[in-house]
Amino acid sequence: MYGWIVREWCEPESMDWAEINLPPVQGNQVKIQVKSAALNFLDTLMIRGQYQVKPLLPFTPGVEIAGTVIEAGPDSRLSVGQRVCGLIDHGGFAEQVVTPDTGLLNLPDSINFVTGSIIPVVYPTAWCALKLRANLQPGESVLIHAGAGGVGSACLQLAKHWQARVFVTAGSEEKRQFCLQQGAEAAFGYDDNWREQIKELTGGHGVDVVVDNVGGEMTQQSVRALAWGGRLTIVGFAGGDIAEIPANRLLLKNASAMGVMWGGYQHNQPAEVQPTIDGIFELLEQGKINPVISAKYALSEAPKALHALAGRSTYGKVVLIPDHNR
Numbered sequence: 001m002y003g004w005i006v007r008e009w010c011e012p013e014s015m016d017w018a019e020i021n022l023p024p025v026q027g028n029q030v031k032i033q034v035k036s037a038a039l040n041f042l043d044t045l046m047i048r049g050q051y052q053v054k055p056l057l058p059f060t061p062g063v064e065i066a067g068t069v070i071e072a073g074p075d076s077r078l079s080v081g082q083r084v085c086g087l088i089d090h091g092g093f094a095e096q097v098v099t100p101d102t103g104l105l106n107l108p109d110s111i112n113f114v115t116g117s118i119i120p121v122v123y124p125t126a127w128c129a130l131k132l133r134a135n136l137q138p139g140e141s142v143l144i145h146a147g148a149g150g151v152g153s154a155c156l157q158l159a160k161h162w163q164a165r166v167f168v169t170a171g172s173e174e175k176r177q178f179c180l181q182q183g184a185e186a187a188f189g190y191d192d193n194w195r196e197q198i199k200e201l202t203g204g205h206g207v208d209v210v211v212d213n214v215g216g217e218m219t220q221q222s223v224r225a226l227a228w229g230g231r232l233t234i235v236g237f238a239g240g241d242i243a244e245i246p247a248n249r250l251l252l253k254n255a256s257a258m259g260v261m262w263g264g265y266q267h268n269q270p271a272e273v274q275p276t277i278d279g280i281f282e283l284l285e286q287g288k289i290n291p292v293i294s295a296k297y298a299l300s301e302a303p304k305a306l307h308a309l310a311g312r313s314t315y316g317k318v319v320l321i322p323d324h325n326r
Contacts, residue, residue, distance in 0.1 A: 003094020004302050007058045009049030012306040020060065022098045030078050030101050031071035035113035037092040037299070038064040039309050039318045040121055040150070041238060046090065047306075055090050062092025062320075066107055066116035076101045083107040085116035087263065093302050095322045103266065105277055110285055118150070118291050118317040123280045125235060125262040126154035129211050130162070132272060133258050134231040138163035140208035143198060143225060145218050146238055147184060148175035148315040155211050156182050157289045167198055167207065169218070171312055178315050182292075190218065195225045206230060206253075216241030223249045223257070232257040292316030298323050 005016045025031050043061050045051040066085035069078050078084065078101050086104035091097040107116040129151075130136040142159045146152045147168025159166045160183040168179045168187045176187035186201060188194035198207055206227035212219050215237030222232055223246055230253060232245075245257050265272050283289045294314045297305040299322045308314050 001095045003060050003091075003096075003299075004062075005058050005060055006047050009057075010047060012044060012047055012303040012310075015047065015061075015303060017300060020094055022096060025071045025073045025098055027073050028075040028077070028101050029073040029098055030069045030076050030084075030104070031096055031098050032065065032067040032084065032104075033070045033096055034065050034067040034092060034094060034299075034322055036066045036117035037062045037320045038117040038121070038150075039305055039320065040064060041236070041309065043093075044306050044310050053089070060091045060094050060097070062094070062097075063088055063090060064117060064121050065092040065097065066113040067097075070096070072101075078104065083109065083113070083116075085113075085120055087120040093299065093320060095299070108281060108285065111281070114293065114296070114319055114321070115284070115291055117319055118293065119280060119284070121262070122150040122154040122317065123158070123289070123291070124276050125151050125260060126158050126211075127276050127280060128262045128265070129233040129235055129260045130155060130158055130209065132276070133233050133260055134209045134211075136162055136164055136209055139165075141165040141167065141198075141202055141205075141227075142209045142211065143207040143222065144168045144184075144211045144213075145222070146170065146213040147179045147187065149213060149238070150317045151213055151235055152211070153179075153182060153292050153316050154289075156184060158283075161283065161288050164209075165202075167194075167201070169194055169214075175315050190214075195221050198225055202227070209233065211235055214239045216243050219243035219245060223253075223255070226253050226255045228253055228255075230255045233260050234258065235260045293319060295319075296321055 003020045069082045084104045085107045088099040148170045168184045170176045179187045210222040210232045213236045216239045294316045295318045299320045
């Protein structure tokens, strides 16, 4: 059984492709035959040792997977042969992984493994930002930064489904066109005077909700773009800079700024998890949302795929397919 190993904090191209001996399955653990693993920006951070969670070295990266249970521990709620997807601590960039069953979900037969692998992170995060945190209402306006990315495109689709007006920013003309095709009303470059344009498009009102995946100066400008009673949701810092939010601007607009940490709900607000997942699967099976996959790579090409993701040349999601499944 082969997979990628991080022996020291490094760039993705310095990982080792090697044979892996997995530990015995115990307790509530299961062994999964990985059919598809989705990439996230946090994967590169974790490989570099820059993520807030630092696994013990050596480790195999990869947190978002779909596959089949091939062995189940005595205390596991899952069964051999069951199709699953989910968010795991790490280990997904391998042909097989042993993991607790805690973050795993039953994958309906109507949803293929590739689609299943891209659901656990971006769509619940988008749902969390728009509904659980911002309480988005029909007819409100939403500004999504990095609208062509994984979380951004999920937010765009959900916001449109919930009958909101959607504006986005994106880093290239190709990505802006992609967002318009996905239903955005307007798409702006990061350096465009998007704040003034949004003000004009909303009749001077400003935007009701901002989903900020970028950070830095975009966060500062987003506060200024908020409407009275607006909500700024902080999802990530893809731009690399963490902004200081001007509290006086929030006060003057009666506005709110709030963090979005979907990964913490299982521990802190578990009652919200299953309804969110059920809602996403229902929309998916009804064809109301359509996950976007811009590229598929062989598992053995993980460094190349991570380089493309970090270089922002992708949109939607990127997945790795174990070589024997291609």
